[in-house]
Amino acid sequence: MRLPDEAWAVLEAWLPPDDDPDRPQVTLSTVDADGGPDARTVLLSSVARDGLSFHTDATSRKVAQIRANPLVAVTALWPGFTHQLVVRGRAEPADPPAVAAAYAARSPYLQQLAWLNTHDFAALPLAERRARWAAAEAEREARVATAGGTGLEPPPTWAGFVVRPTRVTAWSSAPDTASRREEWVLGDGGWAHSHRAG
Numbered sequence: 001m002r003l004p005d006e007a008w009a010v011l012e013a014w015l016p017p018d019d020d021p022d023r024p025q026v027t028l029s030t031v032d033a034d035g036g037p038d039a040r041t042v043l044l045s046s047v048a049r050d051g052l053s054f055h056t057d058a059t060s061r062k063v064a065q066i067r068a069n070p071l072v073a074v075t076a077l078w079p080g081f082t083h084q085l086v087v088r089g090r091a092e093p094a095d096p097p098a099v100a101a102a103y104a105a106r107s108p109y110l111q112q113l114a115w116l117n118t119h120d121f122a123a124l125p126l127a128e129r130r131a132r133w134a135a136a137e138a139e140r141e142a143r144v145a146t147a148g149g150t151g152l153e154p155p156p157t158w159a160g161f162v163v164r165p166t167r168v169t170a171w172s173s174a175p176d177t178a179s180r181r182e183e184w185v186l187g188d189g190g191w192a193h194s195h196r197a198g
Contacts, residue, residue: 002049004191007168007184011047014085014170015076018046021105028054029073030065038065043110044074045102051162052087053094055102057117058159066091066161074163084171087163094160103154111152112136171198 003011016024023043032038040062045053052074056063066072070092076085094102103111116136121129140152166186173179179198184191 027075055160058157086169088167089165091161099160
């Protein structure tokens, strides 16, 4: 279900537009096989009224956890601890055109990272990792020179997810009074709004 107008206004005001190449880093929290919490930082690819999108390696631990339990939370914290946004919801696979578009929007470094960021690569000595990275970068640049474009297509392991919000919590600090949270929760009757202590 789409976010209510007031919650969407907060996301629009606080998060950069999708065409901003400097994508925000957010914390993605998942539930592991033992029911415990897990968290890591990902780039937020896009924001829409029906969900927040991120993209990652399909062989990663976070994807395995999402497939077993799609309940997740996305947290963004602003410098100086002035704002915090927490979106809780269900992660669903993104459609293929959106997945491909997100890869195309990544920087050349992040596109190459999607190909080389494997456990086997991580286990190599630093000198070998640097050499293999440089070789892959030279190969990509050669493709760009001969064929144009970025020279790289998404790897088979490139995956995307959309977090469908069920709760949005917007926390704001204030130097001259107490902080507070504004919250929207999706229930059987639609979205309910409340103010909460900070």
